[in-house]
Amino acid sequence: MKFDLKDRNRNKLIVILLSISLFLGLALTTTGQAALGDRSLSPGSKGAEVKELQKKLIQVGYQVGKVDGVYGKSTTAAVKRFQKSRGLKADGIAGEKTIAELKKLTGESTTSAGTKVGFKNSDVQLLARCIHAEGRGEPYIGQVAIGACIMNRLKSSEFPNSIAAIIYQPKAFSAVDDGQINMPPDDTAVKAAKEAMSGSDPTGGALFYFNPAKTKNKFIWSRPQIKKIGNHIFTR
16 A cells, blocks of 8 residues: 555654644643642642742741752641731641632732832731731831831842741841730721831831830841831831
């Protein structure tokens, strides 16, 4: 039996098209399997979704050691700390609720060289919670000032590049350490957060603040002071 040139070329084309289809199918399947949130992750899990989990934990201030896609002891411990801070069951398993809470805190609102690229509603709520926890009872301008400090850190290369990562940076805010960050903010704190995020800065560029009646920390007292607003001294 003889095949002419057209038959041979047609067969080659069919083989090539089938190969391409198989490759794309495998790629799409692999991508789907690697999406964080598609399944619960636990000690022993491996893969791209574990690596994404590790990156998000670091973004909100929970160190996991090496970002290697392996759900080991360090990642388990970080997940437990995060769960405890968010009022979740601290079992070390990154299930639906844990991953959803983590995603809520790690939006895409970041800056590059001090350029604001937009903020999600979750950023407003988190900033408002921090303002409420750290500054309830302070005058309104003092609450805006607290928010402005966080926004100033967002513009600085010396701090993380998202609101969540700044607030959850280890030992950065006492309200995170003692759990007050989880209290719902009042309307005043939400208003102050929005004003600070719009660019208002009563502090004149402060990166830190402290209550002189409540701390003897040598580092914070050593910072160049700018002004006092309410009960807080704001510094560079």
